[in-house]
Amino acid sequence: MEIRTGADYRNSLRRLRPKVYFLGERLADVVEHPAIRPHVNAAAMTYAVACMPECEGLATATSHLTGETINRFTHIHQNTEDLVKKVKLLRMLGQRTGTCFQRCVGLDALNAVYVVTYDMGQAGKPEYHERFRKYLERVQRQNLMLCGAMTDAKGDRGLPPGKQPDPDQYLRVVRREKDGVVIRGAKLHQTGVVNSHEILIMPTTALQEGEEDYAISCAVPVDAEGITMIFGRQSNDMRKVLGDDIDVGNPQFGLVGGEASVFFEDVFVPWEHVFMCGETQFAGQLVEMFASWHRQNYGACKVGVADVIIGAAAALADYHGVARASHVRDKITEMIHLQETLYCCSIACSSEGEATPSGACYVKPLLANVAKQNVTRFMYEVGRLAQDIAGGFIATMPSERDLRSPEVGEYVRKYLQAGDAPAEYRMRLGRLIENLTAGTPLVEAMHGAGSPQAQRIMMLRQGNLPEKVRLAKKLAGIPADK
Secondary structure (H helix, E strand, O other): OOOHHHHHHHHHHHHOOOOEEEEEEOOOOOOOOOOOOHHHHHHHHHHHHHHHHHHOOEEEOOOOOOOOOOEEOOOOOOHHHHHHHHHHHHHHHHHHHOOOOOHHHHHHHHHHHHHHHHHHOOOOOOHHHHHHHHHHHHHHOOOOOEEEOOOOOOOOOOOHHOOOOHHHHHHEEEEEEOOOEEEEEEEEEEEEEEHHHEEEEEEOOOOOOOHHHOOOEEEEOOOOOOOEEEOOOOOOHHHHHOOOHHHHHHOOOOOOOOOOEEEEEEEEEEEHHHHOOOOOOHHHHHHHHHHHHHHHHHHHHHHHHHHHHHHHHHHHHHHHHHOOOOHHHHHHHHHHHEEEEHHHHHHHHHHHHHHHHHHHHHHHOHHHHHHHHHHHHHHHHHHHHHHHOOOOOOHHOOOHHHHHHHOOOHHHHOOOOOOOOHHHHHHHHHHHHHHHHHHHHHHHHHHHOOOOOHHHHHHHOOOHHHHHHHHHHHHOOOOOOO
16 A cells, blocks of 8 residues: 555545544544544645645655655654654644644654664664665655654643553553554554554654563554544534535635544454563653654744734735725734744754764754743744734634525625625624634644653753853853862
């Protein structure tokens, strides 16, 4: 099976039988269910752009394993040019979809596991990297969409994995058998998992001696026996279920990434798909590298979405007849300043990347964490300014069904028009801004790729404070040891 086009991708999902629940009921078809279809469309765009001549070299790459042309979402970054192209690709996809296109997590997981298994090989465990290279070659050849699964349920956050009252709060190995391992636990907040092909599992935290069962990295199909998924609620999900168009805001591509909770009930994983099993000393490295690559993304994809938000706000200002007002122009200027600052951070952490011993190129982790920290603030401000420009009608406007109603539709059409813009166009832009700047998208901007405190911990650790102190003392004429 080789997936090339968006249609190929949709057809490949139809061959799978994942166990997915939504609103308490099992879904028979994740491809066409109205709550999930937009997320499938967004992910399909990652396949579609790779087939466009104008995107060649941006959405595609050359595999270092085979020399073949592959989708960039399956590529191991070989140099800083690859890292920069990733950022540009994500911004472009954000512009085209106005949402999360879901394949970044799997891409970042591939790169992190590649580097860490190589380092494990240098420490005397070469079988893990050998297995992973074979797995990676298949992923590239078939062009699979992976869900990178890191976040565990965590239970009591004040206790490490090995001291939880319920040991399943962190995904763990419950049995080691001749042919493989059996795992149990959960991975929560998993972007795009219901419409992925496989799940690439990683530990969620650094681990200590005695916590070997939690040091597990492996790959499983989404429809493996023992896996159950529950698709999460979103801010406007019932509008999708009811078949609304205007009121959904972004009807073709949906809202954020279609996150789900994934439960593993004694799932068997053959050894050829196990890439870490008990090596606690490498768990922290895997977590940190994955997090840094993933935080790089947010100054790219979110900037692409911000392009859409700014455009919608400017278009509404024009409809309302205030586009030339100085305060509106100043607010739009500030939105541009904020989004381009985010973009600068992602470009910087990519340009400052360095090669690892494995050959894969790693972002500058300090700058990647700065990028994500800024997203947790700037996207809220971009959203606030867009809502300010748009006006309060985005929170109070009638529904699309009222617009179409033979009884009251004439009132909506008459009184919600603005200048020469018909009510429908104004409503469509208003709902788009509502979709992009309220509820679920902002929570995802805050906590996706780790909460703000996680970035602050990393920034302090990587900021080389002792060197800064040495520089200051030197200039002040103070001995370094005083």
